[in-house]
Amino acid sequence: MERTIRVLVAKPGLDGHDRGALVVAQALRDEGMEVVYTGLRQTPAQIVSAAIQEDVDVIGLSCLSGAHNELFPEVVRLLREQGADDILVIGGGVIPQEDIPYLKSQGIAEVFTPGTPTRVTADFIRSQVKRKRMSLQPAPNKIAHIGIAVKSLEDALPFYTEQLGLPLLGTEEVASEQVRVAFLGIGESRIELLEPSGPDSPIARFIEKRGEGIHHIALDVDDVNERLLRLRENGVPLIHETAKPGAHGAQIAFLHPKGAHGVLYELCQGPAASESKEEAAHE
Amino acid sequence: MTTKDCTELYRKWQQELAARLAKTPERKQRFATSSDIEIDPLYVPDQIDDAYMEKIGFPGEYPYTRGVQPNMYRGRLWTMRQYAGFGSAEETNKRFRYLLEQGQTGLSVAFDLPTQIGYDSDDPMAAGEVGKVGVAIDSLEDMETLLAGIPLDKVSTSMTINAPASVLLAMYIAVAEKQGVPSEKLSGTIQNDILKEYIARGTYIFPPKPSMRLITDIFAYCAKHVPKWNTISISGYHIREAGSTAVQEVAFTLADGMAYVEAALQAGLDIDQFAPQLSFFFNGHNHFFEEIAKFRAARRMWARLMRERYGAKNPKSWQFRVHTQTGGSTLTAQQPDNNIVRVTIQALAAVLGGTQSLHTNSRDEALALPTEESARIALRTQQIIAFESGVTDTVDPLAGSYYIEYLTDQIESRALEYLEKIEQMGGAVAAVEAGYMQREIQKQAYETQRKIESGEEKVVGMNCFQLENEPQPELLRVDPALGRKQKERLDALRARRDNLIVEQTLNRLRAGAEGTENLMPLILECVRSYATIGEICGVLREVFGEYRAV
Numbered sequence: 074m075e076r077t078i079r080v081l082v083a084k085p086g087l088d089g090h091d092r093g094a095l096v097v098a099q100a101l102r103d104e105g106m107e108v109v110y111t112g113l114r115q116t117p118a119q120i121v122s123a124a125i126q127e128d129v130d131v132i133g134l135s136c137l138s139g140a141h142n143e144l145f146p147e148v149v150r151l152l153r154e155q156g157a158d159d160i161l162v163i164g165g166g167v168i169p170q171e172d173i174p175y176l177k178s179q180g181i182a183e184v185f186t187p188g189t190p191t192r193v194t195a196d197f198i199r200s201q202v203k204r205k206r207m208s209l210q211p212a213p214n215k216i217a218h219i220g221i222a223v224k225s226l227e228d229a230l231p232f233y234t235e236q237l238g239l240p241l242l243g244t245e246e247v248a249s250e251q252v253r254v255a256f257l258g259i260g261e262s263r264i265e266l267l268e269p270s271g272p273d274s275p276i277a278r279f280i281e282k283r284g285e286g287i288h289h290i291a292l293d294v295d296d297v298n299e300r301l302l303r304l305r306e307n308g309v310p311l312i313h314e315t316a317k318p319g320a321h322g323a324q325i326a327f328l329h330p331k332g333a334h335g336v337l338y339e340l341c342q343g344p345a346a347s348e349s350k351e352e353a354a355h356e
Numbered sequence: 357m358t359t360k361d362c363t364e365l366y367r368k369w370q371q372e373l374a375a376r377l378a379k380t381p382e383r384k385q386r387f388a389t390s391s392d393i394e395i396d397p398l399y400v401p402d403q404i405d406d407a408y409m410e411k412i413g414f415p416g417e418y419p420y421t422r423g424v425q426p427n428m429y430r431g432r433l434w435t436m437r438q439y440a441g442f443g444s445a446e447e448t449n450k451r452f453r454y455l456l457e458q459g460q461t462g463l464s465v466a467f468d469l470p471t472q473i474g475y476d477s478d479d480p481m482a483a484g485e486v487g488k489v490g491v492a493i494d495s496l497e498d499m500e501t502l503l504a505g506i507p508l509d510k511v512s513t514s515m516t517i518n519a520p521a522s523v524l525l526a527m528y529i530a531v532a533e534k535q536g537v538p539s540e541k542l543s544g545t546i547q548n549d550i551l552k553e554y555i556a557r558g559t560y561i562f563p564p565k566p567s568m569r570l571i572t573d574i575f576a577y578c579a580k581h582v583p584k585w586n587t588i589s590i591s592g593y594h595i596r597e598a599g600s601t602a603v604q605e606v607a608f609t610l611a612d613g614m615a616y617v618e619a620a621l622q623a624g625l626d627i628d629q630f631a632p633q634l635s636f637f638f639n640g641h642n643h644f645f646e647e648i649a650k651f652r653a654a655r656r657m658w659a660r661l662m663r664e665r666y667g668a669k670n671p672k673s674w675q676f677r678v679h680t681q682t683g684g685s686t687l688t689a690q691q692p693d694n695n696i697v698r699v700t701i702q703a704l705a706a707v708l709g710g711t712q713s714l715h716t717n718s719r720d721e722a723l724a725l726p727t728e729e730s731a732r733i734a735l736r737t738q739q740i741i742a743f744e745s746g747v748t749d750t751v752d753p754l755a756g757s758y759y760i761e762y763l764t765d766q767i768e769s770r771a772l773e774y775l776e777k778i779e780q781m782g783g784a785v786a787a788v789e790a791g792y793m794q795r796e797i798q799k800q801a802y803e804t805q806r807k808i809e810s811g812e813e814k815v816v817g818m819n820c821f822q823l824e825n826e827p828q829p830e831l832l833r834v835d836p837a838l839g840r841k842q843k844e845r846l847d848a849l850r851a852r853r854d855n856l857i858v859e860q861t862l863n864r865l866r867a868g869a870e871g872t873e874n875l876m877p878l879i880l881e882c883v884r885s886y887a888t889i890g891e892i893c894g895v896l897r898e899v900f901g902e903y904r905a906v
Contacts, residue, residue, distance in 0.1 A: 087469035087485050089558015092598045092685070095798050096805045112905050113558045114473075116481070138469055139724065139834065143484030167689075169724050169831050187689040187722050188818040190809045 078202050079129040083111040083120040085148065088138035093165060093187075097133060100191030106198070117147040125157050130202045133194075134164040134181075141168050146179035153180075161201050165189070207303050213292035217341045218256075218263040222276050222288040226255050226268045229285075233257050239264065245320055252276050254320055265291075265320075289327070289337035297324050297342040304328065316342065359405035366404050369414040373397065373426050382430045387749040395749045397427045401756060411656070412761070415710075415751045419659040421652050421764070422752035423710040424675045429748035433461075435713035436738045437514055439681065441466030441491040442725050443834050444841065445501035448491040452506060454728065458735055463506070463544075464514040464715060466490030467524070472559040474520045474893025477842035486839035489725070490516075494846050495888045499527040500534065509537040513544035514589070514679065514713075519561035521548035522570055522876055523892050526883040529582065545586035545635055545679070548574060551612040552591045554788045554903065556598035556797060561893060564785050566900035570875060571616060572623040575630040577876035586635040588616060589679060595793070596639035597685045599801025602650045603767055605639060607774030608784075608793050610657055614775075615784035617666055627666050631673035638711070640682040640702035647702070648754055649763035651678065651709030657768055680706035681715040687722040691817035692829055695719040700737050707741055708754055714738055724831040846888065853886040861885045862895050869899040 082098040084091055091113060098108045109127050111120060124132050132152075134145055145164050152158045164176060165185040173184045182201060185194050223229040226244065233239050234257070242256040242263065251274035255266040267288060269277035279288055294300055297316045305311055310329035319325035323343035330337045387395040398415065401408060413419055416426030425431060438455055440463075441448045452463055467490040470482035476494050477486045486492050493499055508531065517524040525546050529539045550567040553560040560567070571588065578587045592600075592609035600608065613634065620630050638654070641647055658676035662668040682702040687695045696719050703716050716734040718726030726734070742748055754760045781787045788794075807813035814820050835841075861882040868878045882892050 086483075087473050087475075087481065087559075088489075089469075089553070090597075091558065092801050096599075096802055099798075099802045100805070114481075116483075138485055139488040140484035142836075167722060167724065170828050171831070188815075190819075191805065192809065 075206075078106045078131065078198060079127065080106050080108045080131045080133055080198065081111065081120070081124045081127055081129045082108055082133045082135065083115055083123070083148075084113050084135055085115055085117055085120060085144040086136055086138055086140045087114055088136055088140070088166075089113055090137040090166075091135070093137070094133075094135040097135070097165065097191055097194060101133075101195055101198070104192075104195040104199075106195070117144060117151055120148055121151040121155060121157065124152070124160055125155060129160060130205070131161045131163065131198050134162065134166075136164070136166040136168070139167070141166060142172055142175065145176055145181050149180035159205060161198070161205060163194070163197070165194075203303075203306065207307060210300065210303070211295070213294045213340075215293050216262045217291040217293035217339075218265045219287060220265045220267050220289040220291065220339070221286065222279050223266050223268055223285055224280060226253060226266055229266050229268075230255060233264065233266070246270060247320055250274065250276075289339050291325070291339040291341045294340050294342050297326055297340045300340060301326055309333075316340070319343075359403075359407060362404045362406055362409050365409060366400060366414070369417065369426070376426065380431065382427060383432070384430075387430065389746070397430055398422075398751050399753075399756070411765070412755060418663065418671065418674055420655040420675060422755055424655065424677055424712070426751075428710060428751040429707070429742075430751070433742050433748060434707065434711055435462040435512065436460050436735060436742075437462040437464045437679065437713045437715055438731060438735055439464040439466050439514075439516065439715050440731065441468075442489070442832070443487040443491065443838055445491055445493065445498045449502050449504055449506075451728070451731075452502075455731070455735070456506070456511070458732060459739065460735060462512045462514065462713060465502070465516065467515070467517055468492045469559065471524075471889060472517060472519070474523075474561050474889055474897070476846060476888050476890030477839060478846050479890055482839070484839075486842050487834050492838070492842050493524070493527070493889065494842065495849055495886050496527050496530055496883050497845070497849055497886060499524075499531050503528075503531050507537075508532045508535055509541045514547075514586075515544065516547050518547050518550055518553050518557075518559055519567065520889055520893055521546040522574055522879045523883065523889050525574065525578075525582075525585075526876065526880040529880060530883050539582045541584070542582055543584040545589050546574070547591060547637070548588040549591045549612065549616075549637075551615060551784055551788055552594050552608075554905070555595060555608065555612075555793045556600075557591075557594040560903045562896065562900040563903045564789065566869075566896075567903075568616075568619045568785070569623075572620045572625065573874045573876050575620050575633070576623070576625055576874055578633060579625070579629045583633075585633065586677075587630070587633045589635050589637040590616065591637040593637045593639045593681055595797060596641060596683065598797045599685075599804060600797045601800055602641065602643070602646050603770045604774065604793075604796060604800065606650055606654050606657070606767055607771035607778075608797075609636060609638070610654065610661065610771065611775055611778045611784040611787070611793075613658065614661065617662075618783065621666070627662075627668045628670040628673050631662060631666075631668050632670060632675075635712075636676055636678040638678050638680050638706070640680045640706040640711075640714075642683065642686050642698070642702065644701060644705050645754075645760060646763055646767070647705035648709045649760055649767055651680075651706070651711065652752075652755075652760075652764045653767040653771065654678070655710070656764070657771065677712045679713040679715070680709075680711040682706070682717045684717055684721055687717060687719070688815060688818045689722040691823055691826060692719045692723060694817050695722070696733060696737065699734060700741070703737060704741055704745070704747065707747055708752075710752060720829055720831060723829065725834070727830060727832045729830075849886060849888075857885045858882075858887045858891070862887055862891060865892065866895045866899060869896055 098110045101108045163183045239257040244255045246253050251271035253268045253270050257264040267276045310332040313326035316324035316326045325341045328338045412421045415423035469485045471493045475482045578585050590613045592605035596605045655676040659674040662674045682699045699716050716737045718730035718734045720730045778787045865878045
């Protein structure tokens with residue numbers, strides 16, 4: 074379950090016009106966000122401390138007095154100083170168009186001027202927070218393996234074992250994919266040679282179309298289904314929407330190469346990764 | 357149902373007007389249309405009966421539905437008073453002189469937020485705000501610069517100042533003294549309406565109780581020493597800007613007015629001593645006929661409250677005299693020139709509603725402070741209504757319209773419902789402290805926003821008839837170095853003045869604030885010694901504490 078987006082709506086400086094701030098706060102609540110309103114006359118320091126205390130994703134600053142060029146950047150500066158610059162800062166109010174580039178250069182993500190529908194603000198917050206949260210996902214642990222399509226394991230293995238000197242960790246037939254796999258150890262990762270075991274095998278089609286060569290790169294991750302969900306929400310094309318069983322009891326899923334600049338990626342989670350580490354260590 | 361014929365009263369009114377005109381003639385000897393149809397000062401129904409007299413009556417007479425003057429704009433036009441002020445006292449002084457040269461008839465001072473909240477320009481709380489929404493005034497020295505070369509016995513000056521209203525009024529009196537003008541000759545207005553600050557505008561300093569004391573101290577002082585001054589401008593303007601309806605604007609403004617009256621009565625003042633100096637401030641909003649009706653309803657309601665409820669005897673105490681500003685929140689940042697048209701319609705409604713003075717907003721106010729050109733167009737808009745449209749040729753021209761009279765009655769009865777509710781809560785101060793008006797307004801503001809977003813309410817150029825790639829208009833920029841310059845001026849002042857005397861006057865003020873004496877004379881002493889607004893309000897903050905919003 075994803076955490077509800079939390080927003081601090083704040084009035085920096087001495088400006089008392091809070092109709093806009095109150096309307097935006099109410100609109101964001103109706104959009105399903107949790108909103109805290111600071112009230113009037115907050116210094117940038119008070120706003121930053123409230124944001125950290127309330128553990129918000131977003132600070133929305135409202136200023137109609139013309140003091141935005143001084144006050145908005147100060148909020149961003151203090152957030153950075155306190156290591157809280159993952160909090161998104163947006164602004165609104167009576168703000169001339171010509172001031173917006175400066176504010177953006179100072180780290181204000183967006184400025185919403187009078188007449189902006191509240192839905193636009195809400196959509197912006199949602200997409201930015203999603204992106205921030207996505208980028209906050211831990212990086213994949215390592216390359217689990219590189220899959221190489223070969224016509225015949227028997228023909229290809231001698232090059233890897235004898236010429237490159239990689240240890241052969243074992244072979245396995247994955248009936249569902251009509252493929253026979255040979256596992257070769259290389260540091261923390263492996264090379265998997267993939268041989269089609271039937272004419273309908275995807276590997277057979279790959280070789281037919283493009284010849285032998287690198288077929289996919291598998292990334293070792295801890296949270297394959299969670300990642301698939303976020304990728305899908307962010308519009309990344311997937312081959313598998315949820316993970317399915319792969320070799321060595323791992324949970325695997327493929328992303329579509331059209332969303333990955335021509336590379337077929339596999340996400341791979343499960344005992345296989347750690348087992349293979351142990352296996353490699355035993356060698 | 358029997359009705360009483362009141363034609364005799366009309367004859368009496370006509371005779372009184374004739375006597376008055378013999379002394380002070382009207383703007384023209386004869387008013388007529390382009391077709392030379394002669395225009396009378398007033399048009400009345402064929403049958404003048406007691407029902408008409410009770411609800412509508414004649415202008416200049418109780419219940420003032422048709423206006424506070426018998427011949428209204430035929431005698432004298434409303435005061436054209438453009439709110440202005442930005443940056444330093446020098447710059448604002450220049451803009452004032454420009455506006456006076458352009459035919460403006462009264463001044464209206466906008467102060468920056470630190471001044472309005474009682475902070476000096478070098479206070480950390482003032483960071484970024486110095487000179488932004490108005491002129492920065494720290495001490496009498498700045499006020500002397502602001503008003504240099506402006507004859508204070510001839511010009512009437514309105515000051516939008518609330519929590520520290522005593523301090524700015526004291527400065528104004530002190531500058532006049534230096535010009536040789538006695539305070540008895542000064543005319544103008546201080547906003548001085550703290551309740552609507554808690555409700556809608558936000559520049560409060562002290563909690564309600566000591567704030568009400570400061571206000572009644574001003575009432576008492578001015579009744580004696582500054583009799584031509586409007587001691588308060590009870591404001592619905594900001595309530596409307598915050599999102600209220602016209603009915604709420606009328607109701608909450610009158611509720612606040614009643615709270616001030618009651619505070620002054622409790623302080624031992626006589627109603628007819630202070631009530632003639634009360635004035636009001638309304639918004640000129642979009643719905644043309646409702647706006648006109650709003651002014652008429654408010655006049656009738658206030659007259660009845662003052663005479664019947666508070667027992668005021670002086671007709672001047674019954675009069676709802678009102679300044680109007682067109683609705684800033686109706687202006688769009690998109691296609692700003694369209695705002696000129698909005699302002700024209702709103703201003704016309706205020707004039708047809710019988711306003712005593714008027715500020716017309718500039719087209720660029722949704723973007724920044726107005727440029728000189730924008731401010732001039734806004735003033736010209738008033739002048740065109742005054743001199744070209746002919747709406748000033750007869751009094752209350754829309755009276756008797758079934759629609760206008762219906763709306764007037766409706767606004768009155770709906771506002772009375774609110775007044776009753778507020779009374780049950782213990783009056784306006786209690787209702788404010790409970791956040792009642794704030795919530796009502798906020799609900800309405802959100803409702804309006806939803807209607808605009810759904811397209812149910814159309815805003816031309818914003819949610820319909822939009823333009824791609826609008827050109828960006830030229831905007832006024834406030835000198836960003838001003839904050840620093842103002843600090844330097846303050847440092848120099850503090851080094852130059854006699855700090856021992858400053859100390860003494862501030863100590864006397866502290867003692868006075870802890871007691872019950874009228875604070876106006878003490879504040880005047882502080883101001884004369886060049887104590888700063890931050891120092892004076894600082895002393896009062898120590899004694900009174902600060903208000904925290906609910």
